[in-house]
Amino acid sequence: MTHKTILNDSHRALGAKMVDFGGWDMPISYGSQIEEHHAVRRDAGMFDVSHMTVVDLHGARTREFLRHLLANNVDKLKAKGKALYSCMLNEHGGVIDDLIVYYLADDFFRVVVNASTRDKDLAWITKQAGAFDVKVTERPDFAMIAVQGPNARDKVLGLLSEETRAKAAKIGKFVAAEGDGLFIARTGYTGEDGFEIVVPEKDAVALWNKLKDAGVAPAGLGARDTLRLEAGMNLYGQDMDETVSPWEANLGWTIALDEGRDFIGRAALEKQKAGGVKHVMVGLVMDEKGVLRHGQRVVTPLGDGEILSGSFSPTLGKSIAFARVPAGAGEGLQVDIRGKLLPVRIVKYPFVRDGQSQIGA
């Protein structure tokens, strides 16, 4: 069965092209995907991300539970409302999912996980939570709208009550505030400033329409994908999965090997690190014409690798990708596109930051 978000009719009324995304009927674009991409980089765009799964965790030992469940350390969350990006690993150090966790009260944390991994995530979290007496509650009663771009915050703030506006205007990056019945987090998946707003389903259509009237451009999953790739953000299922450790997905920065914390997958991660990580994820740019795509073979002097996320970058006007290649591969890389070997170069990413190219000529 295909799931629909509460905004499904709104998308269709706007003439969106709909596609199946992990069992959800979602807009890939409303017109030109590239124009939607530029709207987010230059002004403000909004995405329906209600397909994502909000899970509330309640219980006196919730923090202790999350110390065990997540590879990043929730003890970094000291102020209420603060958010943390983390991987959730299996015993082998493979990535079950990546997620954002919010600290809301000492006995209440909120987690947002991917749509495509909902069932296995809920099963895993619930299984692990038992030993800590933590109650796991999915919140299908929420919709979620991401408003992103250099002007996104101002446009959202203009729609809030004075009291909520004061709170939301103040929050730093990766912090959430509540008010007007909304949960407003200064997070996103585009590399631009903005908010991700968790809104009760019954109020979601009205909020979407108000944002639209305020000049926020509806943008689909197509633009979301090119924006997050330019911003150097991984996509679960494409850049990492249960067979890949965070070391191999360039997510080492999210692993906290703090002393004495026994999180799931830690032993496997330490063992892998001690033995040397054989494959690493790198950013690629292709200066030739053509488009890097998932699954293409990457030829390196040290052996073959493959393209993970790959796309045309609307901001750069050329193709960019993540690739998993043998550790140590640096120069002389080529990608096999329909039997032709084309040169690509490794670059540090994000490819784009604050709307500007980071890759050099």
Next chain:
Amino acid sequence: MQEIPGDLKFMKSHEWARVEDKGTVTVGISDHAQGLLGDLVYVELPGVGDTVKAGNACAVVESVKAASDVYSPVSGEVVAINESLPDKPETINEDAYGDGWLFVVKPDNLAEELDELLDPDAYSELIENEDE
């Protein structure tokens, strides 16, 4: 949706063919196809002088989303390609039946191969059924 010019013939795989006065055949992809693909960002064309065969892949169009083979509607020799497309692939999005043409073939076996193609009405019907 752009109106379909009456002098075009179509493949089920969404290529169009136009027989010109001098007997050559101009080839492109349909407006419907460009709509499905979305913003085009890359075009790979055959070379002038290449031999193409009806029903065989001989060009590639790529949108942000996906790469798609283009099949030649007729057999023959490529006598011209649209040189402006590699730098402006979005021309196909803007004018699929006009400035967005891909290549021109000097056909070997035109009469027989034309019969295999759909007229505009039959093609319209095909894409209407596809949309359902």
